[in-house]
Amino acid sequence: MEVLNIDFGYGGRQVFQDFSFTASPGCLTTILGKSGVGKSTLLKLIAGIHQPQAGSISHRGQPVRACTLSCVFQEPRLLPWKTARENIEYVLLNRLEREQRRHLSLQLLHQTGLEQDAHCYPHELSGGMCQRVSLARAFALSPDILLLDEPFQALDVATRNAMHRLFLQLFRQYQPTTVMVTHDPEEALALADEIAVFAYQPVFESFRHTLAPATDSDQLGSAVNTETLRQRLRAEMGDVEESFACRHELFRHRIHHRRTP
Known part of the structure; x- marks a missing residue:
């Protein structure tokens, strides 16, 4: 899915300006960021609840309005x-x-x-x-696109863990292109193929990382990489209001990977 050069604002507040975002087809992309940054607003734009004032949103080369879309809320x-x-x-x-x-x-x-x-x-x-x-x-x-707006936030820890397992079971079966908003870095690490952190405002991606699947032969390396990523996410979440002068200095990293069951 591709969000390309969109503008959107309301009440004199410019939330998105020339903003672009991608979510790989058939993968789960989580969005982290402080409250009010624009995470849920992006989901509403993808869902067609709001309309961008400029730019486009498409999935596999066609407008999202032509796709089957499902939402799960808190x-x-x-x-x-x-x-x-x-x-x-x-x-x-x-x-x-x-x-x-x-x-x-x-x-x-x-x-x-x-x-x-x-x-x-x-x-x-x-x-x-x-x-x-x-x-x-x-x-x-059987949606083409699945949008999740903190669907597990109100659940206790045991129920949330059970819901994570259930969600992954269904996700692997149906493989929709999925965008999930969460405030919880641990949830993002447990579920995501890709993690993006939003800062504001207007919104920009301060960080993106694509997770490589763990292998039995590299459990130690995987654990080290996960801990490094966890620390980075915590740092980003604690400092997402970094000045716009530093925007182009912020880390952005992608690793190609294949989801494994």
């Missing part, structure tokens, strides 16, 4: 008058026949461990269970 945002199964089936209306919708929704509920709760309404489910339904609903569309 809150599950389920329809309270529909059951878990019906919430998933709702996004498939006019896409699949009734029996196909039912089959796919039950399959996803099985994958998310909620097959016994298909008939339950959101108020009858825990927060983590509702977020699993939300995740299943997002993947039900």
Whole structure:
């Protein structure tokens, strides 16, 4: 996915100016940065909720509006008058026949461990269970693009770790081009193929790194590289308001890699 030379602002505030950003097809790119930097605003621009005042956003050579797109938010945002199964089936209306919708929704509920709760309404489910339904609903569309706006932030540590494993399982199955906003460097390290750090304002990328997959033969080297990256991310997160005079001095690094299951 390519965000190319976009401008966007509101209320006299210029959030993006001649801003470009890429997310590799079929990979997960996480965006880190301080609150208010423009991370969620970028997701809204990609989703078409906001329109850039200049520039373009495309995926595999076509406008994003021509792509199938799913979003997962910090809150599950389920329809309270529909059951878990019906919430998933709702996004498939006019896409699949009734029996196909039912089959796919039950399959996803099985994958998310909620097959016994298909008939339950959101108020009858825990927060983590509702977020699993939300995740299943997002993947039900087999999206070209998946946008995640801190979807695991409100969960306790154990539930969040379980959700990470579930998400990666579904991600590997469907392989959408994914952009995830998070404030947590550890979450980015656990999930991402690519990590970008935003600074402001207008927004620019202060840092980008593509993670190479770990191998059994280089566990020590992988651990050292991960710790070095962790320290760098912490430094970037603590100093993302560096002056614009230093913009072109900031580190930017890419390593080609292949995702392994």
